[in-house]
Amino acid sequence: MQKSEITIHDIAKKLNISASTVSRALKDNPLISEATRKKIKKTAKEMGYRPNVMAANLRTRRTNTIGVIVPLINRHFFSSVISGIEDVAYRQGFAVTISQSNDNLKKECNIAHTLYSNRVDGLIVSIGMETQSYDHLKLFSERNIPLVFFDRIVDEIPAHKIVVDDFCGAYRATQHLIEQGRKQVAHIGGPLNLQIYAKREAGYRKAISDAGLEINENHILHNSLTRADGLNAIKKILAGKQRPDAIFCANDTTALSTIIHLNETGIKVPEEIAIVGFSNEPFSELVTPSITTVKQPGFEMGQKAAELLIKQINGKVKPKTFETIMMNTELIIRNSSQSK
Numbered sequence: 001m002q003k004s005e006i007t008i009h010d011i012a013k014k015l016n017i018s019a020s021t022v023s024r025a026l027k028d029n030p031l032i033s034e035a036t037r038k039k040i041k042k043t044a045k046e047m048g049y050r051p052n053v054m055a056a057n058l059r060t061r062r063t064n065t066i067g068v069i070v071p072l073i074n075r076h077f078f079s080s081v082i083s084g085i086e087d088v089a090y091r092q093g094f095a096v097t098i099s100q101s102n103d104n105l106k107k108e109c110n111i112a113h114t115l116y117s118n119r120v121d122g123l124i125v126s127i128g129m130e131t132q133s134y135d136h137l138k139l140f141s142e143r144n145i146p147l148v149f150f151d152r153i154v155d156e157i158p159a160h161k162i163v164v165d166d167f168c169g170a171y172r173a174t175q176h177l178i179e180q181g182r183k184q185v186a187h188i189g190g191p192l193n194l195q196i197y198a199k200r201e202a203g204y205r206k207a208i209s210d211a212g213l214e215i216n217e218n219h220i221l222h223n224s225l226t227r228a229d230g231l232n233a234i235k236k237i238l239a240g241k242q243r244p245d246a247i248f249c250a251n252d253t254t255a256l257s258t259i260i261h262l263n264e265t266g267i268k269v270p271e272e273i274a275i276v277g278f279s280n281e282p283f284s285e286l287v288t289p290s291i292t293t294v295k296q297p298g299f300e301m302g303q304k305a306a307e308l309l310i311k312q313i314n315g316k317v318k319p320k321t322f323e324t325i326m327m328n329t330e331l332i333i334r335n336s337s338q339s340k
Helices: 008-015 019-026 034-047 053-060 076-091 105-117 135-142 166-179 195-210 227-239 252-264 298-315
Strands: 065-070 095-100 122-125 147-150 160-164 185-189 220-222 246-249 274-276 293-295 324-327 330-332
Touching (some): 008 019, 065 105, 095 105, 105 122, 105 135, 122 135, 122 298, 135 147, 147 298, 160 166, 166 185, 166 274, 166 330, 185 195, 185 227, 220 227, 227 246, 252 274
Parallel strands (some): 147 160, 185 220, 246 274
Antiparallel strands (some): 293 330
C-alpha cells in the first residue's frame, strides 16, 4: 500500500504546534526562533516531507525552470554551452530542462510545445539544421516568455542572441592554409539556411579573394556535416578533375572523416592535403594527425545566455531592445595543416 504524502499538518501534529508555525519555519520566517526553525526542519526531514512546489508555482506563476533546446548533446560545443547555462542557472535558483532536437524540425517543434505547456519561465535555443519555419519559437516571444538564441540564431524573432564571429574564424582558418603555401583550398560547409555556415563560407571566400587566388566552385560542397556526409564529400572532391591541396571543413566531425578517408586511400595529411576543422572537439587533439581547428567559447556563451534570460525573467518586462553579443574564436594550430 502506497504511503500518503507528508504534509505540514503531520509535522505540526507530531510536534504539537500549529501548522502555520511549521509553514513559517520552513520558509525561514524570522518571527519563528532559530531553535524552533531547526527543530521543525529536522523533523520535516526525518518524516520525509517534500514541499508542494506545484502548488507554490500556481500561486507565483513561476516554475523556476529554464528550457534548453540544442541540436546534439554529444557535441562538445553544445555540452559546454549547457554547462555554462547550468552554472549560472543553479546559482540563481533555476532548474534546467535540456532536450536535443537531433537536427530534426518535427522533434524541435514537439519539444518547444512541451516546454511551453510545462510553463518554463524562459527558453534558450540553438535551432536544428532542418529549421526554416519558426512558429514553434514565435509562440514564446509573442506571449512574452523570455527567449535567447545562441550559435544558430533566428533573425526574424526579436530576442537576445549569443554568437561567435564565424566569419573571422573561417577567414583565419583559410588564411592559415594559404600561409602554409596552399593554392587550391576546398570547403565542406553546412546548410546555408543556418547563418553560421553562410558566414563560415563567406569568411573562407574572402580569405581566398584577399590572397588573390581563384575559387573553384566545384570545391565547395554543403551537407549536414555528419561523419557519413564528410566521407561522401571528400570522395566527391577527389573524383573531380582538379584535386585540392587543402580543405577547410565547417566542423571537426567532417574534418575527422576526411582525414580517415585520405589515410585509407594513401593520401598524406598534411603533406598532400592539409585539413582545418571548426569547433575544437576533444577528439581533434587526440587523432593522428591532430586536427587544426577553430575554438569557440561555449561555456562563456552559455553563461551569458543564462544571464540575459534570467534578467528578463526577473524583470518581468519585455526589453525595448535586444542585444546580439558576438564572441571571439581562436585558431588552434595542430599537425593536420602545418607544412613540414
